[in-house]
Amino acid sequence: MKLGVRTWAGTARDEFIQLTEGVMAAEDLDDPVDGAVRSKVERISPHHEIVTVAAPAGVHRIGLVLPGHPQQQFIGLGARHGLHVDQSGRSLQLGADRAYTGPDCPPDMLELGGIPQGDYAPVPWLLSSRGWGAWVETEGHGARFELGDEVVLSTRRDAGPLKVHLFTHATPHARLRAFLKLTGLPPVLPEWAYGHWKSRDVYNHETEAQADFDGYREHDLPLDAIVLDSPWATQYNTWEFNPHQFPDAAGMIERWRADGVRTVVWVAPWVNLDSDDGQYPPDAESARLHRAPAPNYEPEMFVRDGEGEPLVAKWWMGTGSPVDFTSPRAEEWWREQAKNVLKLGVQGIKADDGEGWYIPDDAQFADGTIGAQSAWGHGLKYRRSMQRALDEVHPGEGVLFGRPGWTGQQAVGVTWGGDQPSDFWSLRTLVAATLTAAASGFSNWSHDVGGYLGEKLVARCPKELLLRWVQFGCFTPLMHAHGRFEQEAWTYDEETLEVYRAHVLLHERLVPYVRAAAATAARTGLPIVRPGALIGHRDWAVADAYGYGPALWVAPVLENGAREVEVDLPKGDWIATWDLSEHAGGGTVVAPAPLDRIPVWVRRGAIVVTYPAAHVARGLGDTPESERPLEATLWGEPPCGRAAARLVDGTVVRFRRGQWSVSEDREVHFLTRAM
Known part of the structure; x- marks a missing residue:
């Protein structure tokens, strides 16, 4: 060259x-x-x-x-x-x-x-x-x-x-x-990191968070975690629950955890001098707290400006200073504060912010670099600090959910695709972003189902868009529902609730299949979501369909009012999940796409291992992975009469010459050509 x-x-x-x-x-x-x-x-x-x-x-x-x-x-x-x-x-x-x-x-x-x-x-x-x-x-x-x-x-x-x-x-x-x-290769995360999480932009009071939990239980929706987004602390970012907003935070966390649901808390790598123009609950005491400087504002722990003083900047939740994660002392100080919250039973951290755009060229880091050299390395150091806190309190069980990107961040936790308005244009661009992110090594990936910013920034996601978005979310490694407006499925109509429930349930059932794909990513770098470029598709840059693990081809519906989609199938033989029709790959097909369905095909001869619907109807819960019942579905006759699927826990399910076998003593229900 x-x-x-x-x-x-x-x-x-x-x-x-x-x-x-x-x-x-x-x-x-x-x-x-x-x-x-x-x-x-x-x-x-x-x-x-x-x-x-x-x-x-x-x-x-x-x-x-x-x-x-x-x-x-x-x-x-x-x-x-x-x-x-x-x-x-x-x-x-x-x-x-x-x-x-x-x-x-x-x-x-x-x-x-x-x-x-x-x-x-x-x-x-x-x-x-x-x-x-x-x-x-x-x-x-x-x-x-x-x-x-x-x-x-x-x-x-x-x-x-x-x-x-x-x-x-x-x-x-x-x-x-x-x-x-x-x-850095992407890690295999705990099962609940591949489940279904629920959040709102603001829980004004503990009762609203409890209402989400109760709504999921009342309407028979699987749930694995509730994310307490901004705000939940006394100020930005004190790592202390606001007692006026969450009067019994420890009890709430314990109560949810006893029913199989984890708690995740939001944070950004800033400590504020003034949080008055950030978000905070409407009660007078919360407003008073947020007007005052955060009590954990320690000037020596922050990135410095060009004059050697703490860098003070206005960010989207107030005015404060970014933590300097190149300083071992500052990193430990920040991490120890996080651990105090994690010891209450919180098992996840939503690590928002951390992008380089807030760090000016002349900013000074403790390691001797300046912003012009290392502003975009700030986010990875932030992620690693939060993951270390999780590992120290909840080894093997804590999950980091991060927003920033740059080299190396694919190797820590889950990444989500940022803030989208609730319109079909934004859904289409999000699917494209998911594919380019996957081609960049991001395997553990998520997004805000329904869009975070709302329709025209003033209203909740329209029904049809919500259903198309939840269908895409079903075939994303972590399915996360979050938004500024009332987008709970039960607040729409019965049809919305039924379609939403069906896709959340399918997402939960697919967890063993998805984690097996995550293990492949951890070994080889091939991500869970697989764009055409990585699997030899004739359309190197297909933008409206993708491989999901080794056996599925998924075509999200990305146009309002569409009831069919034209899809370019990869080479090979494929079986449509909705009617079991067989299709030769290497060309285009037109697939029906009624409002309650996303077109998905399975590679002929593949074994797809799932959890039974009844087992995950409330969520993944706490059953040890190796003790969970399984369903193994063979989709069509495999090449040479044999096929196999290996799970993360080492279980291998095989089909050979008409006979099934499993390597471990597991409860497995075997099926043929039906999901």
Whole structure:
């Protein structure tokens, strides 16, 4: 591959929009030059090279130039919230590459490129259809990817030397695996991390949280966790329950836990001087607490500004300072506060925020780096601190649920796709983001069923969209229901409740199948959600269907009013789950999609292992995994007359020459061609 180097003088003038957490990228650049640079190429293996380029003072941006191709396609770069999975033809800056251009975008904003939104879960990693992959090893602001007639991968000089890993392994999956072996393979999480969680934007009082729990029980909906989102503490972020909002937090947690439901608490890596313009319950005492500085504000524990003082900034829940996780003392101080809450019985942490956009270039970290070099590494250190707290209090059982992205974050906990409005455009872009995130190594993935921001930001998710979203959520590793408005299924109508219940129940039943796929991801990097690029699909960048584990092909319904979808099936033979019809892959089929159904096919000859519906009707509960009853379904005649499925606990279910067998002493119900 012929490579070149290019440099530019200039200045950056990115603008951060605090209200929407969007960054508007802007630079003033001189014409590119072949300036004096120092470059080095290291051959690590036959399929892995590292190109390092250092530039002299006066250079603003350093770029590595690769050959383009008119038919070249690209996937990766983390969660790209757009209508397309293929990123070819784009010029984008990570951390500043998301804008709402959907149906409710004002025309004047549309002319400017849309409403800037938080660029959640970016990763400086790229897969090309021309047989290579690239990881730009940087944590600084300004990583850019020009994917046009020529390919330019560039960073700002202030971030340090440009360092690009090039991978030329034979398949996209092999290239992804090589990247993840360097940066971290996704873990297999506890069962409840793959279940169904419920949350609201604000629980104004403990009684509202209890109402969600009671609603699930009253309406026979499976439930595995309740997330106490912002706010729940006395201020942002004290790690102390607000007694006016949760007068018996310990009792509530214990009561839920006794019925098989875990508690997760929200946090952001800030401690506030003023939380008055954040969210807080409506009672006078809670308002009084949030007007005061947080009592755990310790100036020596925070990132410093350019003058060496604690960095004080306005973020979306007030004004405060970000914790410096490069300081061992500060990390321990933060982690020990978290552990005090976890010891009450809380088993999960929703680690919100942590993106680099709040860290200015001149910010100073305790490890000697500045924001220009390491702003986007802040989120991984934050995640690791929270995961360490969980491991120390709940070893093997705690779950981290995080929002930020960048290199390495795929290896810690679950990631969710950020905030979406409740419209079909946003659902379509979320599916595309799910696929690009998967191609970047995110296997443990989730999103807010129904959309977090609501319809036009003022109303709850419409019924049809909610049902299509819950169907997509059914075939996502963690199914998480969360929003600003009343979106509980039982508040709509009986049809909504029935369809919602059926898909939550199916999601719970699929947990052993999904965790087996998670184990594959932990070994090989092949994620649970499998975009076409990773499995040899003829449409390298298909944006409206995906593999789910080794045996399922899923086609979410992404248009309002649609009652059928046209789907491009991968190669092989497939069985439709709704009528058991058989279809040859490698071409398109039209599938019926009534309001109560998402089209799903099973690869012919596959064994899909699930839990019986009755066993998980209330949720996963606490039965040890190795003691759970199983259902094993064989979908059609397997090649050579035999098939097998291995579960995370080591159980192997086999079918050979008409006979079933199981490696362990388990209660297993065997079925053929029926789910």
